[in-house]
Amino acid sequence: MYKIIAQVAHCLTTRSSARDFPIAIAHDYLTQRGGAERVVLALHKIFPEAPIYTTLYDPEATFPEFKEADVRTSPLNRISFLRRRHRIALPFLPLAATLFRVPAKLTIASSTGWAHGFNVSGEKVVYCHSPARWLYRSDQYMGDRAAGTLTARVLDLLKPALTRWDQWAATSDGHPYIANSTVVQERIRSVYGLEAPIIYPPHSVDTNAIRTSIPGIDWGSDEFFLVVSRLLPYKNVQHAIEAVRGTRHRLVVIGAGPMESQLRATAPENVRLTSNLDDAQMRWAYSHCSAVLAVPYEDFGITPLEGAAYGKPTLALRAGGFLDTIEPGVTGQFIDTPEPEAIRRAMDKFSPSDFEPTRIQQHARSFGLSRFERQLRELLDRFGEDF
Template identity: 50%
Template structure:
């Protein structure tokens, strides 16, 4: 089945919160687009320079907010305006797949709505973790608390407009049930990087090509990157951090000599970075643990926080090991324990194969067909 507008085929569209980043959710949208290559993408903000270049080949419809260069470059500034922006993104299609971590599930549509939920909005349901501190302790947090009541009402009304909910992990399934009272089906997203594609050396890391630990993350408080950086201070081990975000300047200023931070990498660079690493460090509380799958596609194990989406994607003793808390001490202990560990690269790759894109496409297309069939019936 393919989405489209001609020949009597069902018209399938895709909605996403904002296309301003190069993150796991945006990779999932690209995978959805490969399943439905004729689909138009509807989003509040689109920054071609800030997100994956493959989106340049797609038909993208944006909200009125996209006229603001400042908001395209920092979508967080648009938070109080996003419900209004989403309401001005009407989707004329037989079915819209809403890739949502807070907003896209509210798009108005003339057809069916299938929500693929990455997580209920963190700033509403996990504000402490999202901000990295209690909301009342900062101006931003207090502003968020003031906005929360109307945003919660909007969010719950938006969730109620869905015909079906899919979620990316068991922990998100539980959060959706708690937030909305909806029983959702778990459909893990595929890992996003093809390990067989072209590779390009990262110049800043060329002298470390013989190996290092790797951390791939947005540099936000709840990602616990600072704790991982502290863990390597004084260790006879190296750490490469790939990512960007509000904490980048602070992390660069405090990183010890055996830690390097790189950003702005394309997929060819990421293949080089993964293939030259020895293990992935994953210290954040994730809704879905994508980076262990990316590392695993290259046969690399993961040392992960025993929580969240990593519980679904890391197989202990096969593809990685867990540590208990996202602290420098626990990360350091996990690195030390891994020094003499022996990992079977083929077993790791075999585990990752169960999260392949063809598997994701089969289940997603089946969910779309079921909804459209029920509608025709």
Template identity: 50%
Template sequence: MARASVNEPMDAPRIAIAHDYLTQRGGAERVVLSMHKAFPEATIYTTLYDPEKTFPEFANANIVTSPLNAIPLFRRDHRLALPLLAPISSSFDVPADIVLTSSSGWAHGFAGSGRKIVYCHTPARWLYLRDHYLGDGNRSSPQSIALNFLAPFLKKWDQKHAQNLRNKYLANSTVVQQRIESTYGIHAPIIFPPHSLDTGGVQESVPEISQLVRGKYLLVVARLMKYKNVDKIIEATSALGVPLVIVGSGPEKSALESMAGETTVLLSDLTDAQLRSVYSGAKALIAASHEDFGITPLEAASWGIPTVALRKGGYLDTIVENETGLFFDEPQPNQIAEAIQGMFAREWDSSTIRSHADDFSEARFIDEIRDAVLKFSDHK
């Protein structure tokens, strides 16, 4: 249970943090770390927690997990727990007055007598953007078959918890704000997430890319899932003969490794020190997915590095065209390659790019999320 800090009145509300699962290293998990910096006394509640797969900074937090966490198979792949996540979430009690909830599908349904302020990364992709989530050609996969069977129940469960009048929703981007409105009929104010990879931190070289010339290779930082379109980026950079470094892990890793040529390097499970080194040596970031927010262009921008990205989703919030990056309209190799060539042909002002990243700082996020939570706690 969270305890009041010395700077808070004795009757201050008990605040907890909730998140779907801590089994990977992604933008949502970085947001939870920033939430914990805003409320360092708050306990974090989550269905699954794998310290080896997520950010090591979570070791500094008090983390409470659901009974599912006792099953190693589910910690390795949370998708295998799909039939159990709704009932487990509904019975997972969070004893707090205010629950700051980071959710893209489950944490908004956690039980408890307190009120939730739901920071929504997106309404559940597997329910409302299923083809986008699974990728083309996967309608006969075990995942898709299971979703076909469970979707009616899960949508009913999801809508019930989203419509709880004691909850308040926040959106992480313009596109998610629109998605929340169309899915739930809720207007959610926007608080943009932070980029929190400190450029002033220690850098550690990565042996696998030591032979690449700094400032010459392109970079992808993404979970290796179908909708990220990393395969299309590999095709584009291979055709151009440009070195590509991919940082990430996920179910598409083996397929991507099999198609990667001599100019492509795949890396997984990097430390922040290694990731800083990889970012600082890149010419540009390439991002070809339809993201809810798209935090990696801001991480790149903090090093003064431009991004070549798909003209959709959250990238429209995080990239200023012709100042911090360029867009392509469809995730096709020829369009990606053309945009990359356009990026190489331009002179980029690194100070302008860094200044844009500063607008999305972690300090700004902490101030805004604290203000939102404390105002919510005062509302009767």
């Protein structure tokens, strides 16, 4: 541990280059595949010449499209152990973010807790996926099983200092915030005292592109429910798996995370867990499922829209960002609690014939990239530059 701390201290003294860009994109860390990383890819499509600044980058753990981008990392990235276990880096990230210079006239920071504190040379706009969950919703983020663990105790010890840094990063220079959903807009108001307009994230599904079947999943079309999620406690994947135990329902879970080994060890025969799929395999999963199952406490939640692009409805928890994206009876149905019994009842009552695929697809198109780009550029016009 002392050796790692010494390495961190040495790395953080290294300065970045000083060239100014017209626009840059910033993100906390690119070490996983999630909705926030999808937003960064959308920003990259809109501004393909903009470099992407991030504290940690693991090309094999995140979306492969980032290999085609100009990704620039903080000195902290030299420590390979932290790239593989980014949660271990939490104590070091405030300092890394504060010292990490982004030389651009305008920086769009995609932030869940760190990128809003990057040291920018020009203007900054923060696209906020949520104020840091591990600070303001840590019990939900870590789950009941984490109570009393070393990680939980360290987080409790560091929380006052991390919270002070986070509040400073959010309010010190008056940069504008954008919320990704109604619930995040309210969190920004509550936590930071800031008013933020909403720009919903886009889905990026190309329904005409090739689809490739997933090894180990031989169920036919409309024969399974689909969960796409990181495997963290607040995502409630464990409850979705329990909901189908001993039933006729089939469930495919696509995702990776700290709970993966536990879920694999306890999953029943009618559940398939898989991860690290390419886009062609993801398209197959969405197009062949009977419905998407989404029961996390999600800030926005892009998976219902990705399923909707193929005309698939979603059974979603009545909470968070799903309140912005689900039209009950049209694009899906709500589940009132994430408990296995409630999830099972919703699955028992579900019938694909109750939904019209073309209406669901029409709904998905209203959340496309063109709408996201138009609204974003309208907001950026205030800076008086032609971006």
